[in-house]
Amino acid sequence: MAANTPRKTRDADATRARILAAAKKEFARSGLGGARVDEIADRAKANKRMIYHYFGNKEDLFRIILEEAYTDIRTAEQKLELEHLPAREALEKLIRFTWTYYLKNPEFITLVNSENLHKARHLKKSDKIDELFRRFVGMVGDLLERGVAEGVFRPGIDPVQLNITIAAIGYYYLTNRFTGSIVFKRDLMAPEALEERLAFNIETIMRLVCVTP
Amino acid sequence: MAANTPRKTRDADATRARILAAAKKEFARSGLGGARVDEIADRAKANKRMIYHYFGNKEDLFRIILEEAYTDIRTAEQKLELEHLPAREALEKLIRFTWTYYLKNPEFITLVNSENLHKARHLKKSDKIDELFRRFVGMVGDLLERGVAEGVFRPGIDPVQLNITIAAIGYYYLTNRFTGSIVFKRDLMAPEALEERLAFNIETIMRLVCVTP
DNA sequence: TAAAGAAGTAACTGTTTAGTGCGTTAATTG
DNA sequence: CAATTAACGCACTAAACAGTTACTTCTTTA
Numbered sequence: 001m002a003a004n005t006p007r008k009t010r011d012a013d014a015t016r017a018r019i020l021a022a023a024k025k026e027f028a029r030s031g032l033g034g035a036r037v038d039e040i041a042d043r044a045k046a047n048k049r050m051i052y053h054y055f056g057n058k059e060d061l062f063r064i065i066l067e068e069a070y071t072d073i074r075t076a077e078q079k080l081e082l083e084h085l086p087a088r089e090a091l092e093k094l095i096r097f098t099w100t101y102y103l104k105n106p107e108f109i110t111l112v113n114s115e116n117l118h119k120a121r122h123l124k125k126s127d128k129i130d131e132l133f134r135r136f137v138g139m140v141g142d143l144l145e146r147g148v149a150e151g152v153f154r155p156g157i158d159p160v161q162l163n164i165t166i167a168a169i170g171y172y173y174l175t176n177r178f179t180g181s182i183v184f185k186r187d188l189m190a191p192e193a194l195e196e197r198l199a200f201n202i203e204t205i206m207r208l209v210c211v212t213p
Numbered sequence: 214m215a216a217n218t219p220r221k222t223r224d225a226d227a228t229r230a231r232i233l234a235a236a237k238k239e240f241a242r243s244g245l246g247g248a249r250v251d252e253i254a255d256r257a258k259a260n261k262r263m264i265y266h267y268f269g270n271k272e273d274l275f276r277i278i279l280e281e282a283y284t285d286i287r288t289a290e291q292k293l294e295l296e297h298l299p300a301r302e303a304l305e306k307l308i309r310f311t312w313t314y315y316l317k318n319p320e321f322i323t324l325v326n327s328e329n330l331h332k333a334r335h336l337k338k339s340d341k342i343d344e345l346f347r348r349f350v351g352m353v354g355d356l357l358e359r360g361v362a363e364g365v366f367r368p369g370i371d372p373v374q375l376n377i378t379i380a381a382i383g384y385y386y387l388t389n390r391f392t393g394s395i396v397f398k399r400d401l402m403a404p405e406a407l408e409e410r411l412a413f414n415i416e417t418i419m420r421l422v423c424v425t426p
Numbered sequence: 427t428a429a430a431g432a433a434g435t436a437a438c439t440g441t442t443t444a445g446t447g448c449g450t451t452a453a454t455t456g
Numbered sequence: 457c458a459a460t461t462a463a464c465g466c467a468c469t470a471a472a473c474a475g476t477t478a479c480t481t482c483t484t485t486a
Contacts, residue, residue, distance in 0.1 A: 010433050010482060031330055034246030037474060047435050052475065070396075112392060113326050117244055120391035133396040160397050161413045168385030169378055178333035179325060183283075183346040184373050200374045207420045223452055223463050250444060260465050265445065433482070442473070447466105454461070 016054050018044040023051075024065050028107030031114040032062050062114075063122040067129070069111050073101055074132045082139065087147030088210065094143070095205055099170040099198050109175045137163065144209075153209050162209065169201045229267050231257040236264075237278050241320030244327040245275050275327075276335040280342070282324050286314055287345045295352065300360030301423065307353070308418055312383040312411050322388045350376065357422075366422050375422065382414045 022043035026035045037058055041048040055061040080097055082090035102109055115123060123129060140159040147153030173180070173188065181188045188197075235256035239248045250271055254261040268274040293310055295303035315322055328336060336342060353372040360366030386393070386401065394401045401410075 012433065015433080031244060031246055033244055034330075036472085038472090047433095048474090049436090049476080050434070053433085058474070110330065112389060113330070116389050116391045117247075117323065117326070120395055123392055123395050129396060133398075137397065158409075158413070160399070161410065163397075164386055164393070164410075165382055165413070165417060168381045172381030172385050173377055176325060176329050178329045179336055180377065182333055182336050183342060184350065184376075185346075186373070196371075197374065197377075200371070200378070204378060204417065204421050208417050225463065228463080249442090251442090260463095261444090262446080262465065263463080266463085271444070427486100429484105429486090431482105431484085433480105435478105435480075437477090437479105439476075440474100443471085444469105445471105446469080448468100450463100450465080452461105452463075454459100456457105456459085 012054075015044070015046050015050055019046055019051055019054060019061075020065065020068070022046075023061050024069070024107055024111075027062055027065055027114065028110040031110070032059075032118060033114075035062075059122065063125060066111055066115055066122055067126050069105075069108050070129060070132060073105070073108060074136055076101060077136060077139070082143055083146075086152075087143060087150050088152050088206075090143055091147070091153075091205065091209060092202055094140070095166055095170075095202050096198065098166055099201060102170050102174050103194065106174065109171060113175060147209070152211060154211055157209060162205075165208070166201075166205055169204055170197075173197055225267075228257075228259050228263055232259055232264055232267060232274075233278065233281070235259075236274050237282070237320055237324075240275055240278055240327065241323040244323070245272075245331060246327075248275075272335065276338060279324055279328055279335055280339050282318075282321050283342060283345060286318070286321060287349055289314060290349060290352070295356055296359075299365075300356060300363050301365050301419075303356055304360070304366075304418065304422060305415055307356070308379055308383075308415050309411065311379055312414060315383050315387050316407065319387065322384060326388060360422070365424060367424055370422060375418075378421070379414075379418055382417055383410075386410055 019040065023035075023040045026040045026043060030036070035058070037048060037051060040061075041051060044051075051061065055064060077094075077097065080090075080093060082094060085093060137159055140163050144153055144157055144159055144162065148155045177188045187193060232253065236248075236253045239253045239256060243249070248271070250261060250264060253274075254264060257264075264274065268277060290307075290310065293303075293306060295307060298306065350372055353376050357366055357370055357372055357375065361368045390401045400406060
């Protein structure tokens with residue numbers, strides 16, 4: 001079993017990164033309460049002691065994972081550069097992005113769910129989050145204003161309510177995909193079903209925001 | 214401490230009921246993984262042994278609680294008698310009901326979240342659920358058809374997609390109220406905020422479904 | 427190259443947890 | 457009212473769990 005990868009015998013950064021990746025998976029899979037530190041150590045191929053050495057304890061580790069998750073989605077959003085598109089196109093791009101992000105990053109949803117089960121007590125301790133979201137709400141607010149100026153959006157729409165709604169119609173569908181597939185007797189995760197839902201969501205938001213549908 | 218209530222020393226039904234109520238609270242508060250059987254016994258003022266006697270084990274207890282929760286919301290929905298109202302009024306009534314039910318029964322949301330974290334493995338075992346949801350989807354389907362006949366609704370709307378959307382815009386707001394209140398820097402649970410959200414949700418659905426907003 | 431410090435490990439501790447064995451007490455019925 | 461049945465409770469177990477102690481091994485640098 002001679003490894004051809006020249007893996008270092010000791011590499012703090014790599015070990016930290018492996019622990020973070022493993023913890024994200026485990027927290028997403030089982031929630032904060034159900035996640036097992038031993039399991040994280042195994043997945044990360046690290047000794048459990050290292051987790052406590054680098055991250056203090058289980059709760060702190062969860063907080064760091066959560067901060068990373070929020071930073072990741074908001075960073076990706078910034079890269080959309082919606083300000084360079086006509087308002088309607090920009091809005092549709094945002095809806096598509098939100099949906100696709102949730103779809104490709106199901107851990108994000110589970111982590112947020114878990115944090116809300118715990119009444120956001122980890123997020124309260126975080127100071128990185130403020131700036132992140134100020135910019136995000138600003139972005140959607142600017143987009144709405146621009147749309148009104150272009151004559152394509154209705155005036156008076158609250159950017160926070162719109163944000164919540166765009167997130168909701170994707171997030172709910174995906175987070176409840178298991179019970180949903182049973183009670184509605186269709187595979188909500190089939191490719192055609194996913195396409196259909198995205199189209200429905202775009203229609204929902206466009207009818208809500210635009211002056212002429 | 215002479216009790217004036219003539220409480221029976223032995224009452225199987227009452228004990229069962231206390232256990233179910235306590236379990237619902239505990240599962241809602243901490244999820245399936247975080248819930249503690251000892252805690253349920255304490256809250257129910259019952260001996261832990263009774264839980265295993267009446268319900269088998271923790272997972273079976275969870276399944277029963279979940280079935281009860283779904284039965285409760287679907288039963289309440291049937292009582293709305295939407296078929297006796299003009300389509301637009303009926304739709305608005307359904308939106309208001311959904312919102313108010315989630316608001317008054319936050320355990321429902323947490324239980325469903327927990328079940329989805331576990332990939333709906335308890336619901337899969339349940340046979341009570343089928344009939345419950347067939348009637349529900351039928352109800353909304355009939356409502357949509359009637360609205361089209363009345364000339365107030367657009368044709369071709371999928372009742373399942375509409376159902377999901379009505380649920381989503383209320384459910385997401387409420388399940389994520391803790392993180393939401395932090396990142397948006399407003400108290401999402403303030404009475405004015407709740408009213409505002411309900412109004413926004415009604416507008417969202419009406420614009421989606423109606424021919425003339 | 428020696429010393430210091432950082433990376434890594436195995437085995438352990440004290441506690442919590444779901445689940446039980448077995449006895450006791452109250453209600454029911456022949 | 458005796459005997460059976462059902463409700464209830466104490467005290468335990470075996471496993472799982474977060475977190476730690478005490479140690480070894482590798483890397484860096486004065």
